[in-house]
Amino acid sequence: MNHAPDPVLAAARWQPASRPGLLPRQAIRSLVERGCLRAAVPLDDAQFQPASLDLRLGAYAYRVRASFLPGARSRVEDKLEALQWERIDLSGGAIFERGCVYVVELSERLDLPAHVSAAANPKSSTGRLDVFTRLITDRSEAFDAVEPGYSGPLYAEVSPRTFSIKVRQGTRLNQIRFRQHGRGADEAGTLGDQALRELHARSPLVDADELAVRNGLVLRIELGGLGPQNLVGYRAQRHTDVIDVERIGGYRPEDFWEPIPARPDARLILDPNEFYILASKERLHIPPHLAAEMVPIDPAMGEFRVHYAGFFDPGFGYAPSGHPGSRAVMEVRSHEVPFNLEDGQMVCRLAYEQMAEEPDALYGAIGTSNYQGQALKLSKQFIQP
Template identity: 50%
Template sequence: MANPNLELFPDTEAKSTGVMAAQQIKNAIDQGYVLPDRPIEPVQLQPSSLDLRLGTRAYRVRAGFLPGPKSTVLACLEQQGDDVVELDLSSPQIFERDHVYIVPLMERMRLPKKVSGKANPKSSTGRLDIFTRLITDYGMEFDRVPEAYIGPLYAEISPRSFSVRVHHGATLNQLRFVVGSPSPSDRSIRDLHKSQGLVYANDGIVIDANVDKGLTLSIDLELGNDSGPVGYIARSTSAVIDISKTNHYETEKFWKSIERPMDGRIIIEPNHFYILASKELVRIPPDYAAEMIAFDPVIGEFRAHYAGFFDPGFGDGNIQGVRAVLEVRAHYVPFSLQHGQIVARMIYERMMQVPDRLYGRELGSSYYNQGLTLSKHFVRGL
């Protein structure tokens, strides 16, 4: 296959390595690096990623897996025998809470050398506590498409808090295309904050950045003057959420609000799911993309985020910065969080080009001006 840098990126201003922008992803699709079962729809193209669609089949399995270097995903499914139940997604199907499903996606890959991919759940997927990971044939790690990979893609899906109704064509995860091996560093993040500003206070004033193996973010649990809740905890319910419906479900049926604590502390319990927010307001400059590290045992035995991608232009509005919404689960034991405690890290990666569409109102982004916001499936303002 021809050199992707020459074919895809004729613009001399494009960087030789980095994350592909929307217009470059479109060019890659046109040149056959993505082979979809149905034509790619414009709504799938995000500023720095491509939404991936569920195919017409799904397999309920006893346990998730990685195929390893000598096997395909379908061969692994065959080995599970009677433990596999096939579902037809050409009509809506319910994915039950605490079950695992493997779904072939509509998009296949035919990547050239120097081009790889990495995936993450979409924001709405994470805020519904739907554990979603990408798998490839012969794959040895989740959410990674190796350089020059040719073959199908699969999603491993496991709803954790709520059973959900899904159908073919639904998008639960997204894929970034990376050219070369750009290596973000703490020094580059510090320099970027100094020149452009990455974190802000509530009044939109830039604040000092704590950079240690990425830009660190802390939790907002302050009483202050804000009368709204500090977060939400998922209720135990047998109700089903149809992921195709937006602004539809009443918040109170699925979530219990967490009032702001007098002492700036809350305890998160194992086997419960929390929606919280960062203390800092975050900004992603137009020529950068960011990814939040989902789990870091150094800062606590909990997972702080499912949906790790932050698009170029996030928080880049009239008032600089937007809170990062955190999807939190304690792993083993109850864990006490206090206001200002570090809970996550963000890595900034250079875009190859500034995207021709940026995150925000004009793109129709669901969370462009978010505070503490639940997924788009719930009625806003409740």
């Protein structure tokens, strides 16, 4: 049963981190211990990432006619009654067909303190399968955003775009991160360009002497060729078998993807509505006290989308001993018209945000770090070369 948040009770059972910013995994565990984050099924240790928590599908999915937001006065459950087409039992596994929209109540629910908000995004593997996933809450007017003090259930909207997928109760498709808010001048926010330059001078954020910034760190596309096959990316095939998202390393890439070799002119023309996996020219180093999110660089620069799952945990590509870093892998789709990309072209940017505390384990040091040190890499469901 939903109930209004009690700020006094929430504050009494929540011990804040040392400063405003994104909460690390140990603080997320504290949310669980204090009852601010609960689950129908006990949380698994593998769900805790350095700065986020993996969310799990619940027992039932609802196939609906269209995507929706409940609005400021409605619950998701109320909207489902009007839009529901079919209820699907996920306990034994079920197929989510491409082109269809599903809403699933998640196992986790929240009772947040008044000064803690949350935001969600697809997991990296979800984005690389072209599965469109967004978080919905009761009485919300925006996807993937949870207001401070929210008390209630969480839902995932899931819409496979290219491949039909098999999921089951407990499947993890998206993740949530929590933000502690300060008061007045001590409120944390994203780092400005000058702060990024100064940080890069002390500890490189990318493997380049100069930092390209434009309201965040600019990323450029790699079209010169990577690896022994000199590839620049992969284009998804349109008619393939179903992908079981729990089957790790179980599929041959050639059954689902067309490799794209580098061209002598180092360019690539994106076909409208085709789905591509490409990589950044830069290798990233996300330091322990920061996390980063990939955001569009400027809609006026091209009608294409360059990310679905663009959150980078502290420690991604980072090591004090001079690790070479990890490229950002991008899920790319052109809209309406063909679009020409050239090697080194700006395609997106990273917005960096302070952690409230450094996490007790960094990305790359936990067992679920599937993409540390990556170059051009498909999702974990595929056999890796």
